Amino acid sequence: MARTIKNPKKAKRKNKGSKKGDGASTSSSVPTIQPRVWQPGVDELEEGEELQCDPSAYNSLHAFHIGWPCLSFDIVRDSLGSDRKDFPHTVYFVAGTQAEKASWNSIGVFKVSNISGKRRELVPKKSSEDDPDMDGESSDSDDSEDEEEGGSGAPVLQLRKVAHHGCVNRIRAMGQNPHICASWADSGHVQVWDFTSHLNALAESETEGIQGSSVFNQAPLVNFRGHKDEGYAIDWSPVVVGRLATGDCKNCIHLWEPTSDSTWNVDPTPFIGHSASVEDLQWSPTEPHAFVSCSVDGTITIWDIRIGKSPAASFKAHDADVNVISWNRQASCMLASGSDDGTFSIHDFRLLKDGNTVVAHFKYHKYPVTSIEWSPHEASTLAVSSSDNQLTIWDLSLEKDEEEEAEFKAQTKELVNAPQDLPPQLLFVHQGQKDLKELHWHAQIPGMIVSTAADGFNILMPSNIQSTLPSNGS
Template sequence: MCVVTCVFFFIYFAFFLSLFLLFAYLFFVPVILFASCVHVSAAMRRGVKRAARAGNDGAPVTRRRLRDRAEEEAEEKRRRLQQEAAAGDLALKSEEEEWEDTTDDEQEEEVVEEDGSVDEGLDETMEEEIIDEDEDEDEDYAEFQREADAVTKGFRRITFDDSALQRQLNEEGDDGEEAVPTVWRSDQAEEGPQQLVYSNKAYDSFFQLRTEYPSLSFDVLRDRDTANHSKYPLSLTLVCGSQADELSKNQLYVLRIQNICRTKHDGDSDSDSDGSYIGDEGDSEDGVDEDEGEEVNNGEPIVQHRTISHYGTANRLRCAHHNTNLVAVWSDAGHVQVFDLENDVNMLCDYANWAKKQLKNPVQKKPSALVFCTPSKAHRTEGYGLDWSPVAQGVFASGDCGGNLFVWQPSDDGRWRAAASNTSDTQTPSIEEIQWSPTQADVLITTRVGGVVEVWDTRDMRKSKIHWQADPTDINVADWNKARQASHLLVTGADSGAVAVWDLRKATAATPIQRLPWHRGSITSVEFSLHNESVLLVTGDDGQCTLWDLSLERDPSEEKEVIGELFGRPDLTGVPDQLMFQHQGLEHPKEAHWHAQIPGMVITTDYSGLHLFRPMNWRSLMK
């Protein structure tokens, strides 16, 4: 009986406990849900109030910018750019575009930060990143923009009119009088014998040097003294390659030319008197820029040289920018070789110390100048495209007549390896010229037979990033402006005689910003001056080397004061205002270079040898 009573009591207790729990569940759950809704509603109202204070009537969003989130976005952006580059869709960006992108990113980050900096209800434990605007960088970018635009807008349209000269020639022919000597123009050369008279008054300094064999290419070695040299007597060092009648007879010539003095002007006529000097103001024949002392070698230059064996004609020769003793040479035997000229240069430039070292090590074997040769599996034919990078030390690129392009990087063993290439089993247009960007380590341009200019990103060499048709004929030569404010300018020279200046920021438009319609032969060399970004030299197969100032605007009063008796001559009125100097008498000129350390000094090579000259108006060119 007791057991039955306990079981009945336990069942009764369990029944009432179940009813209590059910009642509690049905009552408290709605209360909790209602309280949660009230809390969320209050939070939403606070968010709306904060949005209203910030001037935003949109959806209430708690705008917080965490450091890890910013890093994720930056990583995602870098990954997206890498994917675009791998797909070949990344176009070349000039310095202006890169800086624009940087500025835009900073502006976007600034807006996000402003949004997240006014939330009063943020949790104090949350970390917030503050980004300050870099005002100095913006000012540098704006200054660069102004300088670049000023250089481009400063170029003047080049035009000339030959009508005055033609009238003079017609009048002389009608009158039967003896013709007055005029400035010779290759495009207006008449049939029959002509006598060309050289006027040394046009030169501040002029020297001709003949070599055993003609030279197709040369380069200037930078002196150890990095200062500009403008005081006479001058000295310089060159390296040039030969074009012998047999491959085995070719050599590299290392030339040391010293005692280059000011040219002595003729005084055989009244017009050559001291009062008729037509040089720059402040310059004169009195030798104000010459060292005092006795005249050496009767005022004639002193030439010393060293020779290095080289198999094959040197099609193209270029010195490295960071170490000019390293010289790369394109041979018509089908390979590129790199030579170290340090021993030869030391002997020519500092013989005393060089001799002491030889005496200390008398049995030491002469070091070989050849340090590298491209493997046979790389280039399978000769070529002309060759250039060292001015940004990446020891890196150079070479292109051959088969259209193959290689980028070579130095390795730890003192040699070079092919770091990137663009090759094809089928014949593609020959690469005639290569020019590295003066500011970007991964960008270079090539010009090809057929008149196409290509811009390459060496990180992805599957195809060029930008290309355009610059001329219907072959583009033989090109030069990239080295000045920072003009690093967007490229000049090209074509077989047709056309010389064009391009703004690489607008290269896809295929319209040059300047043309030089002067030369009547194939253009063989173009180069911007390192001392004035608007000055360039041009050589053509018409026997001329011309110097241009593209920013010059004619001032008749100043012109009359400078050239005196020559002012108003009919044979000079048809000359373009921007043509500053015309060096003639060259026989199939192949290359010309400015000297980086001697302002106004120009060196040319032709079939007969080398011409070294400094025009009488060189100071005006360097302004």
């Protein structure tokens, strides 16, 4: 069934001095300004104009930071339940800092609780001015469109810092044992950590508790120095507990196998198939022996650890560096890749024998793609972040439906004043963060995305994502 784009907006432009909200004038001397969607790289602010967030586009939107900027983070799976829909929410993270001096860095283990929000209707209800049959009674608040709401006050951030020498290039928590995390350092070391005590302390603490001023000195479980350069590629296997792969900027990938005594054996002989830096890698969501990697050489390589250290297959994916990849856990034949030229592609492994795996290619972003990830709840949905300061959400099942589009615009009376040339698959655009680096969907809270940038973290739940999520029991 064809669906149209709904509310793809984050920032509006308006004149200073106009009334907050729909841009209506505060007096007859100030002209009415119709708000519209801001397009980075296309629109320019005129004198007296400013950008404003449209809060009606979100079920929840919060910003926070933990001190120094974080290039990478990961959401830690918790025991609070899956498919959580009721506010307020609580989430756990691990993140590595990018401090000015190597000795100032740390890994933050933190908890954000009391994340409030509300569920909004995609099409606003008619007011008495729109419908003469209504009795004209006003609502008690501006939240009459909300289906649910929960939480009060600001979210509470609780933080525990673990000393880490050097900047953290990337960090990942193990899915099966989320207290175990692996970090890539700019010093060239890969370390595995056990954060059980910190996560337990956060879980047991009250909301007033931890301020994060203390830094804990803790030894990692493993400190691997076998890479010849720093790196960014790292991933835990979702199929084999404890299996890890790490790739560096010298084109080498090392395989980590867990042992019976809670440590790891790292194969000293690397997998080599790329001619330049390995930027990202992902284990198969279904096959225990397969993973893929991407590189500055523009290729994506498929590996099978049973057949030796040479690639099982390799193909040209982009004309520029391939920065990031994401293997679809709902549809394991699909892989997404993001490039340094701002494009991203969808690959179907079933077409590998035909020599062209690309089934979709998008040129929306103007600067390098920095992160890409499929939704854990919807096989056709993925999120992309870029150096153009945009986080976009895409639903590949969408097709343009002129009739439905016209009906939607009529219902909203043109309040959704979106550009005409947007791809029909573009579901949402989030802006406001500077130098976006990484994003993740929350696997246990449908519709929640967390992103990190130079100016901190955002937690966002777009109002139109709920319509694409499966209901309970599906």
